[in-house]
Amino acid sequence: MIQQWLNGKTVLFLVAVAIVTATIFYSQYLSRKIAADEKNKVEIWIEAQKTIVTATDQASFNLAAKISSENKEIPIIETDENDKINPGNCVNLDSNKIKTDSTYLRKKLKEFKHQHKPIVVPFTIGNKTIAVNKYYYGDSVLQQEVKYYPIVQLIVVGLFIVITVIAQKSAFNSTQNQLWAGMAKETAHQLGTPVTSLKGWVEVLRDITGTESMVTEIEKDVNRLELISDRFGKIGSQPHLEETNIILQVSNMVDYMKKRAGNKIDFIITKPQNEELTAMISPPLFDWVIENLLKNALDAMEGHGTITVQLHDNITQVIIEVTDTGKGIAKANLPNVFKPGFTTKKRGWGLGLTLTKRIVEQYHKGHIYIKYTELGKGTTFRIELNKG
Template identity: 65%
Template sequence: MIQQWLNWRTALTLFAVCIVTGTIFYSNYLSKKIGAEEKQKVETWVEAQKTILTATEQTDLNLAIRISTGNDDIPIIETNEKDSITNNYVNLDSAKVSADKSYLLQKLQEFKSVHPPIILPIPEKPNAENRYYYGESRLQKEVRYYPIVQLIIIGLFIIITVIAQRSRYQNTQNQVWAGLAKETAHQLGTPVTSLEGWVEVLRDIPGNEKLIGEIEKDVNRLKLISDRFGKIGSIPKLEERNLVEQITNMIDYIKKRASGKVQFTFNTNGETNIPAMVSPPLFDWVIENLLKNALDAMEGKGKIDVTVKDEVASVVIDVKDNGKGISKQNIAKVFKPGFTTKKRGWGLGLTLTQRIVEQYHKGKIFVKHSEIGKGTTFRIVLNK
């Protein structure tokens, strides 16, 4: 499916590039064609100016005047042979000319960079001439900038399409995750129920009291795991719980399964009750995953510090270990599915943790700090 999405995106990009490339060539062709026509218009306009300047009483000026006044789009500036502006110009903003003395000079430099001047010699003055510099009409500018506008539009279209496709792909992945989790919960349900029945059978046999207690703990653990998986994909019911109590229970649970060389500390800043809206089984899963990751990072010995702080608008939980740490290039990958530094593992624990915190509890989880050889601190922020 990922390969199909990449092929589709590549085809869309190539199609857009072909459209833009074709448009650029065609726009350049139109721009050159319009430029040639405008040059001819300016030359005709200059001839009309010449006719007006050299007219006698018998000259019919109607056509020349009509041509001279008919140019209402192409900007023109007249200079003398020394390129000094004669204050004869057309199709420029008169208000700007009056307000800014440098406006005409700026326009003249602009026109010089676009087209060479059309020169009109003055017969009665040897070595004298008028030079007419002209710029681009509005139409030519629009044609020239059209490919850029089109490129922006197509670029926006591609971005929106890719975002929509990625969102669709993400939704599909979410559905796969949810389906897999629910199927796991469903498959666990039957053997767990069977185990509960066998526990009741063993309970009736004298001498199994100690054994029954241990088996019940494991069965309850399986029920908890099944319940957690069953809640993935559906909106969990959040309840107000005391986080001090919730975290204490999970620390005690992990502590029993850790070696005696691991030291646990839990700092609540003197608070005994820090309420927050959580889904108890899913929140416990988050703390359990972080504590297990810390144990794995320390390889059997070290120190795990858990801190919970009640702030004005949020509750902040830090889980810190003094293990091997995470390299800078891997910090951005730790929450991605499949990423793991363990020899065994699916690399899904932190992905599920992030999903539970951010999607189901509308909070945040991130690596607050990590240093190779010194340890890592994960931070959870839950909004009140």
């Protein structure tokens, strides 16, 4: 249970969360430390300002002026006790905006009020307070960078996770494709030898009197096996696409399935008025697609009902819709319909629709999906093939 839960993606996600959490806490620690240091610097700067005003000797004045000039990072606005701004004692702000924008200082003051409490300084002569000034200050560039660093870190980690997941998915798909191709080639290879042998035995039987009807039926089955072997061989390699009349191709497959479906199944095929509707396909593989969809429809109807095949001529696409009047598909099963191994039948590998999707989308660059389904009423599969 724990091993299933702790898969690669989960561990990666937990590591990313741990990194981001640690970064946020450490950034907050640094931010508090910098904030305390900056407040201390502002207090020293204020004391230097007081000394400049009240200095009685040149040495004290020079030292205070030097300390005051060293603040080149923290923006400060001086106001009186009623928050009236003293423009002459505002430091580390945009001097051009102070001259051109009459509201600039007031906006910055409002901003600073949200960032820090003001430092209130009474000016006294003897025991008498002659004035009370307030000093509002904002965050330095360093403080702002520390505050935004966790967000940047979160974005970087998020991108890292996305790239890693995409890479893993790509690697998985590549492995899966290699597995499909290998299985298909091996299947075609394994079928090739007995099919060739069976064809030889058919020729031997043909020379024996009284076996004519038997030979005909056996030959049909051998040809069918040869077709299956050819299909698997084409899946194992990049198939050759050729311009083909889709109407004729689909009609032939419908006729083939009609003979094997029984008299309780009605087949309806609707097509454009023009008798030719072409697209680039691999005929053997495309026949497999239509066959799989028709077999799927037959299984869903359990021996009676109607299968409707509609062909549409779109401007850039050839549309094929296969509709049955069967039992439909439950909504909970819709995401799994094209996944390997999924089947609602008692027998079967659950690979028919998976192969169908692979043939349509990977080899023919088309699209297949369930257009409509409702329990007890039926299902419509839709294929979209690009013209040319």
